Amino acid sequence: MLKQCRAIMERELFYMWRDKSLRHILLIGPLLGMLLFAGVYSYQRLGDISTGVVDLDKSSASRQVVTELKNTQNLQVVAYFDSFAELEESIKRGEVIVGVVIPDNYGQDVALQRQTKVAVMIDGMNMAYATNASSAVLTITRTLGAQVGIQTLIAQGIQANQAQEAYQSIAFPEEAWFNPTLNYAYFMVLGLALNVWQQCLTLASCMTVIGENGLRSWLQIKVSGISSFKLFFCKSLVHIGVFMLAVLPLYFLAFVVFKLPLACGWPGLLLFTFLFTITLHSLGTMMSSLGRNAVNASRYGMIIALPAFVISGYTWPLEAMPHWLQSAAWVLPQTWFFQGVNYLTFKNPGWGFMSHYYLALGLMAVLFYSVAALRLILSDVSPKGGLM
Incomplete structure (x- = not known):
């Protein structure tokens, strides 16, 4: 069993690396986004x-x-x-x-x-x-x-x-907490770069199921006797590992090179990011299982990923949005992630406050993976890539 899992994971790594467009999207896209946004907000605040x-x-x-x-x-x-x-x-x-x-x-x-x-x-x-x-x-x-x-x-x-x-009998001294200089770079650079990263992650995740559309490779898998569960479980492990590796350079640039604030420390941030990576991968996997082909699956993922950051409450307060839109925003894992990252990097409010963020992301991951698994059980993946 371990040999089969290892073979599947090596195969998936090979395919991901061989796909130049996917490789560039995952490795170069987020980094370019970080450097671009860091340059845009290099003055940190507006003056003159x-x-x-x-x-x-x-x-x-x-x-x-x-x-x-x-x-x-x-x-x-x-x-x-x-x-x-x-x-x-x-x-x-x-x-x-x-x-x-x-x-x-x-x-x-x-x-x-x-x-x-x-x-x-x-x-x-x-x-x-x-x-x-x-x-x-x-x-x-x-x-x-x-x-x-x-x-x-x-x-x-x-x-x-x-x-x-x-x-001067009554003074109103102003004191900005957590971002004393009201630095735009502290607030915007990391969020915008992570938005690029999550969009790339979503695009790649949408190929988890529907990507197995090659006739020869699919027949080889069937002949080997590998179950669909084992195949997609091993593929998911590889994807999640690659996605986490892709975010590490972003965090290095943000917190080591550009000196952005990190109140929670590295373990807390990486743990929260890891859970979000699993949740977003589960969302992409569900989209992949529901799509009739790779193009449709990618479209489903992008329909969610593109506006998710806008309504996450990161750049515009959720409380200032219509109530129906606020409710819709909390259904998306991106809202929980960007809100949570903001709290962790600036305030680190502790486990008691952050626990419901972890719980919400965990429940979403279970739900999305369950829907994808149910879809695979009810349908067979066709040799041409569609779901029958």
Whole structure:
């Protein structure tokens, strides 16, 4: 029995290595994805967002506003305009992302303690830019508001230190946990690279059953007396082992070369990844057993693999999706994996929290393999590759 299993596994390794397209997909595809995404997010966070200014007041108070804009970390004043129309046209052409219009009599209104408004326009076409720009502008408004308030109190005869204490009596210090620098690379690079890996894994898994479509090889297997269960069990062991080997270079680049955070340590991450690999292979095997040919099986797998990352809640919160879509997302193993990887790498919440992630993936694997086995029992694999 052991000799038969060894022969099957050697045969499967030979076929996988001989298939150049599959070999390149598994070995090169995920690595290229990792390097590509690491390059895209190499700056780690957005800064120097181009900003245009229209100063209609040209007073010392308005110049103070411009100075605050220049001193803000995420903004860079790149242009000055004489009118709102010029600023609007520049934003339309994508030359500036943020536009600031300081109105007439701004300095006078501030001096007389009258309410005044500084118009801020943000190009919302790119949400990453818009979110960072809004945060930077909010910081400026808080600073300027406090300065004007302190000056007002001083003008009313209050001592400077007392005026400053009045505006600093309640502080709201911000502290980002688990990703203190709000680094985009920490959050996006690994997830996007693993998405490429899981798509490659799904594509290869969809050939587990339907791939046995060669007349000569199938007749040889039948003559040898090897059972279908033993054949596909040994094939699955090889596939899962190869898939795990394919993810190791990704993790090495992510956590050793690019220094991404890994709170749970290597054993926890590899164990969770191993379980997901089994589960996703079981899903691909089920698709393979249901497909009438290799093309259909691949299509079934890709229909699931391509949108699975989008609705997994990794890049957009699940809570912000429609309820029916949230329910559908938790049926897919990718949702459990990407959510779990996020927790493990950033927080490591412990076994008590992660146990239901392991349990869900394990139950899915049992279910998908059971469906595939039932399909094989009810149908014979034809010499031409279809399921009768």
